Amino acid sequence: MAKAILYDATKCTGCRGCQVACKNWNGLEAVETYNWGSYENPKDLSTQTWLKMRFIEKGGTETDNMRWLFARQSCMHCTDAACVKVCPTGALHIRTDGFVALDKDKCTNCGYCVEFCPFSIPRLDASLISGIGDKATKCTACTTAGLNRIDNGYQPACVNTCPTGALTFGDRETLLSAAQDKVAALKSNSHPNAYLYGENEVGGTHVLYILDDTPKAYGLIEDPKVPAAATAWQDIIKPLGYGIVGVVGLGLILNIMVARARIISREEK
Ligand code: SF4
Ligand code: SF4
Structure with a gap:
Protein backbone atom coordinates (compact mmCIF):
# COMPACT_ATOMS: atom_id res chain seq x y z
CA MET A 1 0.00 0.00 0.00
CA ALA A 2 1.22 3.51 -0.82
CA LYS A 3 2.72 5.31 2.15
CA ALA A 4 3.50 8.97 2.74
CA ILE A 5 4.88 11.53 5.16
CA LEU A 6 2.58 14.45 5.90
CA TYR A 7 4.15 17.74 6.94
CA ASP A 8 1.71 20.25 8.47
CA ALA A 9 3.43 23.64 8.30
CA THR A 10 0.81 25.15 10.62
CA LYS A 11 2.02 22.90 13.47
CA CYS A 12 5.75 23.31 12.83
CA THR A 13 7.78 25.43 15.27
CA GLY A 14 11.03 25.24 13.30
CA CYS A 15 12.80 23.38 16.10
CA ARG A 16 14.85 21.39 13.53
CA GLY A 17 14.46 18.18 15.54
CA CYS A 18 13.67 16.40 12.25
CA GLN A 19 16.82 17.79 10.64
CA VAL A 20 18.98 16.52 13.51
CA ALA A 21 17.19 13.15 13.72
CA CYS A 22 17.85 12.59 10.01
CA LYS A 23 21.56 13.21 10.56
CA ASN A 24 21.69 11.01 13.66
CA TRP A 25 19.90 8.04 12.13
CA ASN A 26 21.77 8.15 8.84
CA GLY A 27 25.18 8.78 10.39
CA LEU A 28 25.67 12.11 8.62
CA GLU A 29 28.33 14.53 9.77
CA ALA A 30 27.68 17.95 11.27
CA VAL A 31 28.57 20.66 8.77
CA GLU A 32 30.00 24.10 9.40
CA THR A 33 27.35 26.77 9.77
CA TYR A 34 27.64 30.53 9.70
CA ASN A 35 25.37 33.56 9.69
CA TRP A 36 24.48 34.15 6.06
CA GLY A 37 21.64 36.54 6.91
CA SER A 38 19.10 33.95 7.96
CA TYR A 39 18.26 31.83 10.99
CA GLU A 40 18.24 28.93 8.52
CA ASN A 41 21.30 26.71 8.75
CA PRO A 42 23.09 25.15 7.02
CA LYS A 43 22.51 27.21 3.91
CA ASP A 44 21.81 24.28 1.60
CA LEU A 45 21.33 20.53 1.36
CA SER A 46 24.53 18.56 0.93
CA THR A 47 25.84 15.00 0.95
CA GLN A 48 25.74 15.32 4.77
CA THR A 49 22.37 17.11 5.05
CA TRP A 50 19.45 15.31 3.44
CA LEU A 51 16.72 17.28 5.21
CA LYS A 52 16.75 20.90 6.26
CA MET A 53 14.15 23.31 7.48
CA ARG A 54 13.66 26.54 5.58
CA PHE A 55 12.97 29.67 7.63
CA ILE A 56 11.05 32.35 5.78
CA GLU A 57 10.64 35.63 7.63
CA LYS A 58 7.45 37.52 6.78
CA GLY A 59 6.71 41.08 7.83
CA GLY A 60 8.42 42.39 10.92
CA THR A 61 8.12 46.05 10.03
CA GLU A 62 6.61 48.68 12.32
CA THR A 63 3.24 48.11 10.72
CA ASP A 64 3.43 44.43 9.95
CA ASN A 65 3.86 41.82 12.69
CA MET A 66 6.71 39.42 12.10
CA ARG A 67 5.74 35.85 11.26
CA TRP A 68 7.75 32.73 10.40
CA LEU A 69 6.89 30.34 7.62
CA PHE A 70 8.72 27.04 8.00
CA ALA A 71 9.08 24.55 5.17
CA ARG A 72 10.69 21.16 4.92
CA GLN A 73 13.34 20.85 2.18
CA SER A 74 14.06 17.24 1.24
CA CYS A 75 13.18 14.60 -1.31
CA MET A 76 9.49 14.72 -2.27
CA HIS A 77 9.39 11.01 -3.23
CA CYS A 78 7.64 11.75 -6.52
CA THR A 79 5.35 9.23 -8.20
CA ASP A 80 6.61 10.51 -11.56
CA ALA A 81 10.22 10.63 -10.40
CA ALA A 82 12.60 12.27 -12.89
CA CYS A 83 15.60 10.94 -10.97
CA VAL A 84 14.43 7.35 -11.45
CA LYS A 85 13.74 7.95 -15.14
CA VAL A 86 17.30 9.09 -15.84
CA CYS A 87 19.25 6.81 -13.50
CA PRO A 88 21.07 4.46 -15.91
CA THR A 89 21.92 1.78 -13.35
CA GLY A 90 18.68 1.40 -11.39
CA ALA A 91 20.39 2.75 -8.26
CA LEU A 92 17.36 5.01 -7.83
CA HIS A 93 14.14 3.06 -7.84
CA ILE A 94 10.55 3.31 -6.66
CA ARG A 95 9.49 0.89 -3.92
CA THR A 96 6.05 -0.69 -3.78
CA ASP A 97 5.11 1.78 -1.03
CA GLY A 98 5.99 4.68 -3.36
CA PHE A 99 9.16 5.90 -1.65
CA VAL A 100 12.14 6.52 -3.94
CA ALA A 101 15.01 4.44 -2.61
CA LEU A 102 18.70 4.67 -3.44
CA ASP A 103 21.07 1.71 -3.70
CA LYS A 104 24.50 3.32 -3.34
CA ASP A 105 26.27 0.16 -4.49
CA LYS A 106 24.74 0.62 -7.94
CA CYS A 107 25.42 4.38 -8.17
CA THR A 108 28.14 5.30 -10.65
CA ASN A 109 28.20 9.02 -9.73
CA CYS A 110 27.01 10.07 -13.19
CA GLY A 111 25.06 12.99 -11.68
CA TYR A 112 22.00 12.71 -13.97
CA CYS A 113 19.63 12.70 -10.96
CA VAL A 114 21.18 15.98 -9.80
CA GLU A 115 20.63 17.54 -13.22
CA PHE A 116 17.05 16.40 -13.73
CA CYS A 117 15.33 16.51 -10.30
CA PRO A 118 12.72 19.31 -10.56
CA PHE A 119 13.19 20.05 -6.84
CA SER A 120 17.03 20.17 -6.94
CA ILE A 121 17.37 17.58 -4.19
CA PRO A 122 20.12 14.99 -4.85
CA ARG A 123 23.70 16.01 -4.15
CA LEU A 124 27.06 14.63 -5.30
CA ASP A 125 30.32 15.38 -3.62
CA ALA A 126 32.34 17.88 -5.69
CA SER A 127 35.39 15.65 -5.35
CA LEU A 128 33.57 13.08 -7.49
CA ILE A 129 34.85 14.92 -10.50
CA SER A 130 38.19 13.37 -9.62
CA GLY A 131 36.48 10.04 -9.04
CA ILE A 132 36.82 10.14 -5.26
CA GLY A 133 34.13 10.87 -2.71
CA ASP A 134 30.52 10.11 -1.94
CA LYS A 135 27.98 8.77 -4.35
CA ALA A 136 24.62 10.43 -5.01
CA THR A 137 22.80 11.21 -1.79
CA LYS A 138 19.24 12.15 -0.83
CA CYS A 139 16.56 11.27 1.71
CA THR A 140 15.52 7.62 1.27
CA ALA A 141 12.60 7.85 3.72
CA CYS A 142 14.71 5.74 6.08
CA THR A 143 14.87 2.79 3.65
CA THR A 144 18.69 2.70 3.31
CA ALA A 145 20.04 -0.84 3.57
CA GLY A 146 21.25 -1.50 7.11
CA LEU A 147 19.36 1.55 8.40
CA ASN A 148 15.92 0.56 7.16
CA ARG A 149 13.30 1.71 9.65
CA ILE A 150 10.25 1.36 7.41
CA ASP A 151 10.60 -2.35 6.62
CA ASN A 152 11.21 -3.03 10.31
CA GLY A 153 7.94 -1.46 11.35
CA TYR A 154 9.23 1.94 12.48
CA GLN A 155 8.31 5.35 11.16
CA PRO A 156 10.97 7.59 9.57
CA ALA A 157 13.36 9.17 12.07
CA CYS A 158 12.17 12.72 11.28
CA VAL A 159 8.55 11.79 12.00
CA ASN A 160 9.50 9.91 15.14
CA THR A 161 11.22 12.92 16.65
CA CYS A 162 8.83 15.75 15.76
CA PRO A 163 7.60 17.13 19.11
CA THR A 164 4.61 19.05 17.78
CA GLY A 165 2.91 16.46 15.58
CA ALA A 166 3.73 18.45 12.44
CA LEU A 167 5.00 15.24 10.84
CA THR A 168 2.94 12.08 10.48
CA PHE A 169 3.54 8.85 8.60
CA GLY A 170 1.00 6.40 7.24
CA ASP A 171 -1.12 5.30 4.29
CA ARG A 172 -1.05 8.00 1.62
CA GLU A 173 -4.81 7.87 1.01
CA THR A 174 -5.60 8.32 4.71
CA LEU A 175 -3.13 11.19 5.10
CA LEU A 176 -4.35 12.81 1.89
CA SER A 177 -7.94 12.76 3.10
CA ALA A 178 -6.98 14.27 6.49
CA ALA A 179 -4.88 16.92 4.74
CA GLN A 180 -7.72 17.82 2.36
CA ASP A 181 -10.02 18.37 5.35
CA LYS A 182 -7.41 20.51 7.12
CA VAL A 183 -6.77 22.67 4.04
CA ALA A 184 -10.54 23.16 3.52
CA ALA A 185 -10.83 24.26 7.16
CA LEU A 186 -7.92 26.69 6.76
CA LYS A 187 -9.49 28.17 3.63
CA SER A 188 -12.76 28.84 5.41
CA ASN A 189 -10.91 30.26 8.39
CA SER A 190 -9.11 33.34 7.04
CA HIS A 191 -6.48 31.47 4.97
CA PRO A 192 -7.94 31.64 1.44
CA ASN A 193 -4.59 30.67 -0.13
CA ALA A 194 -4.21 27.49 1.90
CA TYR A 195 -2.84 24.69 -0.27
CA LEU A 196 -2.16 20.95 -0.19
CA TYR A 197 1.24 20.61 -1.84
CA GLY A 198 2.06 17.23 -3.32
CA GLU A 199 -1.50 16.09 -3.94
CA ASN A 200 -1.05 16.38 -7.70
CA GLU A 201 2.45 17.75 -8.31
CA VAL A 202 4.60 15.47 -10.53
CA GLY A 203 2.09 12.65 -10.39
CA GLY A 204 1.44 13.14 -6.67
CA THR A 205 4.25 12.95 -4.17
CA HIS A 206 4.78 10.75 -1.12
CA VAL A 207 5.63 13.77 1.00
CA LEU A 208 2.59 16.02 1.40
CA TYR A 209 2.52 19.55 2.78
CA ILE A 210 -0.35 21.38 4.48
CA LEU A 211 0.28 25.08 3.84
CA ASP A 212 -1.74 28.05 5.08
CA ASP A 213 -0.47 30.16 2.17
CA THR A 214 0.66 29.63 -1.43
CA PRO A 215 3.60 27.32 -2.24
CA LYS A 216 5.45 30.40 -3.46
CA ALA A 217 5.10 32.09 -0.06
CA TYR A 218 6.75 29.00 1.46
CA GLY A 219 9.56 29.10 -1.08
CA LEU A 220 8.32 25.95 -2.82
CA ILE A 221 8.39 25.44 -6.57
CA GLU A 222 5.01 26.19 -8.10
CA ASP A 223 3.89 23.65 -10.66
CA PRO A 224 7.10 21.59 -10.82
CA LYS A 225 7.54 19.67 -14.07
CA VAL A 226 9.40 16.52 -14.98
S1 SF4 B 1 12.27 15.07 -5.41
FE1 SF4 B 1 13.90 14.72 -6.94
S2 SF4 B 1 15.21 13.15 -5.97
FE2 SF4 B 1 13.23 13.11 -4.88
S3 SF4 B 1 11.98 11.55 -5.98
FE3 SF4 B 1 11.49 13.56 -6.89
S4 SF4 B 1 12.88 13.67 -8.66
FE4 SF4 B 1 13.73 12.08 -7.31
S1 SF4 C 1 10.68 18.38 14.21
FE1 SF4 C 1 8.56 18.98 13.72
S2 SF4 C 1 8.30 21.02 14.67
FE2 SF4 C 1 10.52 20.61 14.62
S3 SF4 C 1 11.19 21.55 12.66
FE3 SF4 C 1 10.76 19.40 12.18
S4 SF4 C 1 8.62 19.39 11.49
FE4 SF4 C 1 8.96 21.37 12.54
Missing part, protein backbone atom coordinates in the same frame (compact mmCIF):
# COMPACT_ATOMS: atom_id res chain seq x y z
CA PRO A 227 11.85 17.68 -17.69
CA ALA A 228 10.83 16.40 -21.15
CA ALA A 229 14.38 15.16 -21.63
CA ALA A 230 13.99 12.87 -18.59
CA THR A 231 10.90 11.25 -20.08
CA ALA A 232 12.62 10.93 -23.47
CA TRP A 233 15.60 9.36 -21.72
CA GLN A 234 13.39 6.72 -20.12
CA ASP A 235 11.16 6.04 -23.12
CA ILE A 236 13.66 6.23 -25.99
CA ILE A 237 17.33 6.36 -25.03
CA LYS A 238 17.32 3.70 -22.26
CA PRO A 239 15.52 1.05 -24.39
CA LEU A 240 17.79 2.00 -27.30
CA GLY A 241 20.78 1.51 -25.02
CA TYR A 242 19.48 -1.86 -23.87
CA GLY A 243 18.83 -2.69 -27.53
CA ILE A 244 22.41 -1.83 -28.48
CA VAL A 245 23.76 -3.83 -25.55
CA GLY A 246 21.47 -6.69 -26.61
CA VAL A 247 22.67 -6.55 -30.24
CA VAL A 248 26.33 -6.43 -29.13
CA GLY A 249 25.70 -9.36 -26.75
CA LEU A 250 23.95 -11.32 -29.49
CA GLY A 251 26.83 -10.58 -31.87
CA LEU A 252 29.35 -11.89 -29.33
CA ILE A 253 27.36 -15.08 -28.78
CA LEU A 254 27.10 -15.59 -32.57
CA ASN A 255 30.85 -14.99 -32.93
CA ILE A 256 31.61 -17.58 -30.25
CA MET A 257 29.22 -20.09 -31.88
CA VAL A 258 30.75 -19.55 -35.36
CA ALA A 259 34.31 -19.78 -34.04
CA ARG A 260 33.44 -22.97 -32.14
CA ALA A 261 31.83 -24.50 -35.24
CA ARG A 262 34.99 -23.71 -37.26
CA ILE A 263 37.26 -25.32 -34.64
CA ILE A 264 35.08 -28.44 -34.56
CA SER A 265 34.98 -28.68 -38.38
CA ARG A 266 38.81 -28.23 -38.53
CA GLU A 267 39.28 -30.94 -35.90
CA GLU A 268 37.01 -33.32 -37.87
CA LYS A 269 39.02 -32.89 -41.10
